[in-house]
Amino acid sequence: MNPVSIIKCSAIAAILSAGTAVQADATLVVQGSDGLQSTIQLKNGKGRLSATGMDQYLIYDAAARTVTYVEPRERRYTQVTEETLEANMQAVKGVQQSIEPYMARMLAGMSPAQRRMIEQRMGTALGPPAAGHGKQGDVKTVDRGSHTIAGLRCRASGILKQGRPAAEVCMATAAGGKLSQQDFATLEAIVAFSRGMANSASGMLAELAGQLDFLSTEIGGVPLAVHDLENNRRYQVTEVSDSLLSDDLFDGYGRFEKRELPTLLR
Numbered sequence: 001m002n003p004v005s006i007i008k009c010s011a012i013a014a015i016l017s018a019g020t021a022v023q024a025d026a027t028l029v030v031q032g033s034d035g036l037q038s039t040i041q042l043k044n045g046k047g048r049l050s051a052t053g054m055d056q057y058l059i060y061d062a063a064a065r066t067v068t069y070v071e072p073r074e075r076r077y078t079q080v081t082e083e084t085l086e087a088n089m090q091a092v093k094g095v096q097q098s099i100e101p102y103m104a105r106m107l108a109g110m111s112p113a114q115r116r117m118i119e120q121r122m123g124t125a126l127g128p129p130a131a132g133h134g135k136q137g138d139v140k141t142v143d144r145g146s147h148t149i150a151g152l153r154c155r156a157s158g159i160l161k162q163g164r165p166a167a168e169v170c171m172a173t174a175a176g177g178k179l180s181q182q183d184f185a186t187l188e189a190i191v192a193f194s195r196g197m198a199n200s201a202s203g204m205l206a207e208l209a210g211q212l213d214f215l216s217t218e219i220g221g222v223p224l225a226v227h228d229l230e231n232n233r234r235y236q237v238t239e240v241s242d243s244l245l246s247d248d249l250f251d252g253y254g255r256f257e258k259r260e261l262p263t264l265l266r
Helices: 003-016 082-108 112-122 181-205 207-216 248-255
Strands: 025-032 037-043 046-051 057-061 066-071 076-081 139-149 152-161 164-172 222-228 233-241 257-259
Touching: 037 181, 037 248, 046 181, 046 248, 057 181, 066 082, 076 082, 139 164, 139 222, 152 222, 181 222
Parallel strands: 076 257
Antiparallel strands: 025 037, 025 233, 037 046, 046 057, 057 066, 066 076, 139 152, 152 164, 164 222, 222 233
């Protein structure tokens, strides 16, 4: 399993982790305007992240600080610590910095259409960021008041980039409804981890990294609803339930073959 795939899956979770926490266990359904439906299940400090149409899923263990990427069809899994993933991404960032000057000169000689095609296929790590992209000082927030989504209270904010509306988000900052304090804390840990990986992976995530930029702002909490104005996409929690979940959902991968995470650079 390529570590970048794990990080991409984690980054998707960051956008889709629009949830809350439940009394004993919690299941959150997140619907995207792009047709993608995500399910986030929480139990005993662990989170299971899956999406419609994907056989693979992620298990995040907040206490152990591990991420497990499970491939049921292949009957195998890859488990790594947050520190290992971060070390891999730091190595990749070093390579990115070394090749940026060469790629910038190559891309500069292409037409806009050719450049877009190359960047979409190979990721924005191949070229320098667009003007102003990723600069925290260019991002501002505007308070939009409080709302209730799927039984959870959240604070809405407008995100401005260089003075232009970029996104609308509604962030939950406390447990409530069908979410227990433990499950909410687990969800917060998942979101924090996902944001960190998205930031570390920046260029490698291509278009996805751009969508996650606003999640790196100083807005606390867990996103219950996201409207990405730049890409005209919406994600929102549509359902929260507190039905008991089987331990096998979180530990069943143990009967599969364990694979080591390949080092990106040797």
